[in-house]
Amino acid sequence: MLAAHVLLAAATLVIVFPMLYAVQVSTLEFQEVFVFPPKLLPGAAFTDNLQRAWEKVHLGRLLANSAGIAVAVALGKTCLSVLAAFAFTYFRDFPGKTLLFVAILVTHMLPLPVRIVPTFQLMHDFGWVNSYQALTVPFFASATGTLLFRQFFLTIPPALSEAARVDGAGPLRFLVRILLPLSLNNLAALFLVEFLYMWNEYLWPLIVTTSDEMRVVQIGIKMLVATDAQAEWNLIMAGVVAAMVPPLLVLLALQRSFVRSISLGQEK
Amino acid sequence: MKRAVFKNRGLPYLLVLPQIVVTLVFFFWPAFESLRLSFFRTSPFGDKTSFVGLENFVNLLSSAEYYQSIANTFVFAFGVTALAVGLGLFVAALATQKVRGLAAYRTAVLWPYGIAPPIAGIIFLFIFHPSYGVLPYWLGFVTSYEFNWLLKGWVAMALVIIATAWTHVGYNIAFFLAGLLAIPTSVLEAASVDGAGALRRFRSIVLPLLSPITFYLVVVNLIFSFFGSFGVIHAVTQGGPGNATEIMVFKVYKDGFIGLNLGSSAAQSVLLMFVVIVLTALQFRFVEKKVIYS
Numbered sequence: 001m002l003a004a005h006v007l008l009a010a011a012t013l014v015i016v017f018p019m020l021y022a023v024q025v026s027t028l029e030f031q032e033v034f035v036f037p038p039k040l041l042p043g044a045a046f047t048d049n050l051q052r053a054w055e056k057v058h059l060g061r062l063l064a065n066s067a068g069i070a071v072a073v074a075l076g077k078t079c080l081s082v083l084a085a086f087a088f089t090y091f092r093d094f095p096g097k098t099l100l101f102v103a104i105l106v107t108h109m110l111p112l113p114v115r116i117v118p119t120f121q122l123m124h125d126f127g128w129v130n131s132y133q134a135l136t137v138p139f140f141a142s143a144t145g146t147l148l149f150r151q152f153f154l155t156i157p158p159a160l161s162e163a164a165r166v167d168g169a170g171p172l173r174f175l176v177r178i179l180l181p182l183s184l185n186n187l188a189a190l191f192l193v194e195f196l197y198m199w200n201e202y203l204w205p206l207i208v209t210t211s212d213e214m215r216v217v218q219i220g221i222k223m224l225v226a227t228d229a230q231a232e233w234n235l236i237m238a239g240v241v242a243a244m245v246p247p248l249l250v251l252l253a254l255q256r257s258f259v260r261s262i263s264l265g266q267e268k
Numbered sequence: 269m270k271r272a273v274f275k276n277r278g279l280p281y282l283l284v285l286p287q288i289v290v291t292l293v294f295f296f297w298p299a300f301e302s303l304r305l306s307f308f309r310t311s312p313f314g315d316k317t318s319f320v321g322l323e324n325f326v327n328l329l330s331s332a333e334y335y336q337s338i339a340n341t342f343v344f345a346f347g348v349t350a351l352a353v354g355l356g357l358f359v360a361a362l363a364t365q366k367v368r369g370l371a372a373y374r375t376a377v378l379w380p381y382g383i384a385p386p387i388a389g390i391i392f393l394f395i396f397h398p399s400y401g402v403l404p405y406w407l408g409f410v411t412s413y414e415f416n417w418l419l420k421g422w423v424a425m426a427l428v429i430i431a432t433a434w435t436h437v438g439y440n441i442a443f444f445l446a447g448l449l450a451i452p453t454s455v456l457e458a459a460s461v462d463g464a465g466a467l468r469r470f471r472s473i474v475l476p477l478l479s480p481i482t483f484y485l486v487v488v489n490l491i492f493s494f495f496g497s498f499g500v501i502h503a504v505t506q507g508g509p510g511n512a513t514e515i516m517v518f519k520v521y522k523d524g525f526i527g528l529n530l531g532s533s534a535a536q537s538v539l540l541m542f543v544v545i546v547l548t549a550l551q552f553r554f555v556e557k558k559v560i561y562s
Binding site (some may be wrong): 007009013018019021025034036040081086090092100103105106109112114115146158162170171174196201202203225236237240247248250251255262263268 | 297375383386443446496
């Protein structure tokens, strides 16, 4: 039993080590980074490093861009998925229903790399290059979200909607008053997954933004690595730490809902 | 199914409309355009376009560089998936014991899911750094082999695989944990009474029960590695050294946006569509199975 506990502790340490290491390097002075053997204790230069990294690539602006885009896309995807799933689940069959449902699912088979050049040309035609619309709107469709909510709505007893109808509540009232409060876990879980997905997006911001103030944080950090002949790893790691914090906070806040929505999914 | 209760005619269309508009404009139209462009050659300034039939595909399928990128993609995707799913299962199994501080362990092992692969790549870039990284330093005690990713392709590949797998592992652990906790303890106790040891119980009871989740995670990790790994390659290796880590999505970008060879880039997109169709078919088969059997 003890052996297994030690193994668990060791595995956890291995998993969190790269993060701790990034934090540690971010606290060192420039010369301390190149000491041999590598130092494993924290130094005192974190705020200094962060400040310099911050100024060098306008980290504040980049973090705000990343956060704004990720929140907008996560909200957009969640809203559109809920609306579509609601239409597919709670209305009398309408002509074209299956076709529309399948069309939404097919987007799952069209990740960005399979339509990258034409999507960029489209942005060009719309005059959207280097804009926030370009960074958000093309991502608003979500096969995953629509499927998730449809599956979830199907587990909700039909008696609920029947009762709502008998009471004379309209569909939108039913959605807002009854369905959404029941869906909080799934809403939070989808928001988390889509937030992280968009926060991690790199290819699209790289090609569709052209000015420094429209960049996202991942690309800013990459620029921090690339700018120097003698890379200042203490600055880079301070930037890395700044880029890790926002998604980790969102993960910590919504982790419980995420885990619960997985276990609910498995009971079905 | 007696669920459909509301009888409005226009409303369901209105509710689906926003999603359908996005789908048509930003997914279907560009995908169709990829298909069309793949039969054309565009001059670098985009002013002339000429129909070339299958030439883009013929050129790709007779280029050693393209086969290399396919091989790289498979090594990368299967490497990431094996590592992330294997380690995920191992850690999740350890995290089902009754030990002190379990909640803290379970929280900590999820964290890497919140880290962007390019950022992870940059952290590992430093860990692997040939002159002052901590890993070559430690490895220096056991071997004199030089683990220099700038010179050795396989070290660069190992670097991006490890960094990417690290960001996937938290997600996998979450799913495996949910699966493990859903296994009734009575089943395991019964097996235990029948004299089955821990390893035996794991192999003949736990693993089969987890197989739908494992299958799902394998497919999801593959899709992620195939199509979502541009960032880590761009941020860390730029496809190098040589072409050692040039995966298919990186080549699509390089040929399309750096080389301005739009026709070839579009043809590569079309070939990628075949990959994604196979993987998604596998995934939906799983979803279907899950719905039928449980």
